[in-house]
Amino acid sequence: MFESITNIRLSITLQPVAGNVVYPPTFAPSESAPKGTPASHNWRPDGSVVLDTPQSQANRIEDAIMQAMRAGVLAYPDIRLEIPGEGTISVLELSHRAYDATLFHGLDANGTAFRHTAAGQALINATPTNATAVFEHAPIQLLVGAWDSHAGRGVLAAKFQRILTGEIVGLDARPIQRTATKIDPLDIRRDAATIYAHTDASIGWTLDAQHAQRDDRDKPVIRKASETGLGNTPSTTERGAIISSARHDLVLTATAVRRLRFPDPDTGALDPARDRAGQDAALAFGLYAISLLLDSGYNLRSGCQLVPEDEPQLELIGRTLKQIEHASIAEAHGWFTEAMKNAAKHGLSWRKEPIVLHASPDLVGVIAKSRELAGIATED
Template sequence: MEVISSMEELYERLRTAANRQSDDSAIRVRAVYEPTGGPGTRIFPPTVKTKATDAAGYLTEPRYVDGAPVTVVLLDQRQSQANRCEQALLDAVRRQDFFLPHLELATEAEGVPVRITSLEAPHRSRDAYFRDAQDSDGTAFDQTEDGAALRQAEAGDLSAYLRLVPSDLLYGVWDSHRKRRIQVKVPRAYTSEMYGVAPLVGVKAAGRVDRLNLAGDTVAVTESGWSPLDGAKPAKGVVTARMSELGHGMIPPSEGIGGVSVKSVHRQATVSMAQLASLRFGRAEEELAAAGRALLAAIALLGDRLAFAAPALHLRSGCDLVVVSEQVEWVQRGADGRPVTQPLETTAVRDMLELFETALERAQKAGLEWASAPVRVQPNPSLQQAIAKSYAIAGIGEVGDE
């Protein structure tokens, strides 16, 4: 009974915060990591094409860290961190730990099952995948009952999103794929990012050694394969390539960017109670609207814990990190020129799951409709053809770096 009482108290605090009825303005996560190989070990940020040189590079910028101006390298941007939370939620749904309403497009291409959900699509439920989908009767998704409800939603009434794709209201959504004078655009209520402090950029030599040392001749390339030219001039219209471009022969090592060494790695995440409080749900009773905002806050906390509560984190190849310290705290109205913070009562995944279940029960009692299965659609003929083409083998591609 003590645990239940404590969870009820946590829920009530979350509900009042998400509805701007208390001094709690946000929940903030501050975590410090180090590479699994130890301090100073090279880690690899995401590679981008830099504007200055049009070559591969890393994203760096000046920031204040602990009050001092420093250069930081971005290790994981907000979009990527949101995707990690969404994937963690989806994985838990597939394990049947709980259910979160979402959209699912399912088909098959070249005998391979293909499935894309609104928790994975680039623009979430408003992605072009769902715009170009249809139900089992062949009705365009946007013309179905659920699709039309999402299409007709607007800033003053986001109830369809709360009912069908609540994660969109947490991680942000923009209906940019449909022609409409006023497009739905919901800012993120949950944000998180990771960066490394004072990066020293390393170098690496990339190449390939061929045990048979095949000659790097020029060959003719067709959809069915390639064939030697034996020194002959290729016929007009014939595509040619060096054997090294097709995965054979030697490639001399060349210098490239080789990760970074940093003083420390930080993650900063927030759940904005002000953004949650700004969400409107049309003619819904205030009790339902308040419970809906609290439910969204609980989903945000659950997603963060599912994605980041483990002692280690894998961002990408060459970027594995260990948690050194972590603070999860309430952020309140400041006093005497200083912010006021309090530790969150609990941060364990199992407790966040219980908090979510409590919030869902309250919202359902207030009248929220909560599905037990995703809204399932399939590609329309044009999209199906494009998907099938992407799975078809058509000739030989060129070799790329690791």
């Protein structure tokens, strides 16, 4: 299906929905920065500013897949962790995907830890040259990568590189500042009374020292009115950028996909036709994931809503940039359906039912302790 393709590229020109001002994400200073260095935007020497990082794009792709799964549009092989008082978490919401440390304490219906189950063991032992289990149980990892970094296996730990990379930047960017002030209609003054932090976080504050939180010297903890949300908030500064336009670049690296192998799980035998079918399915899944991402729109954050200028066109790149074919992203679903059917003919298919796990007592306990420290009560 994609025999002569080395890379698939998509470059979309975007405009802010209103005006030409956007508010980029802020990033914490590096560990080597002087103490007190404020968070800042990622300005680049070419005059652009980062509006969405590759890491954020990976999370948005996972969210788009999860929404399609929940809507019944995509039969994705989910792994779900049920936590009392917290609800159910999908593997698509976990930072390290199927290798997330949270799943170390996920138990199946028999009380077996996930990583000791057949699926868990297969994922632990997976490699790019033995990717059958990842295809079956965690195909998102073939697109955005994954690393079993908490396994304690060193260089033997499962690791998959990201083959689908995206980024959004604002072009011809210039920094601006906007000030904002909160006005309290009750006009509660700063020195109206001595306000204490309440022992009940849901109440927040009190005038009665008997109900106040206590410090290390057993003194009631005093709060400023502004710290409790009362009174006027002085002028604050939001840092944004004026841009001429924005560009969304996405690259799906077919050459990296061609390194994947999908041996028979029973015999370990390799079949070039089976490998090719799995590789094509991974690429087609990547294109379908891109289409789901684009369908979800560009509401990146408050003050940063973008819209494409035109319908996006895929560039299917051959061995050189002089060998480019164009295609519509609208074809992605058809390619995905065809590729998955062909993979199934070679014995490669996604798991049909979700794996449902429940949190171990230790995981439940540490979550409860964390909520207690935050002053948040959990449901029984």
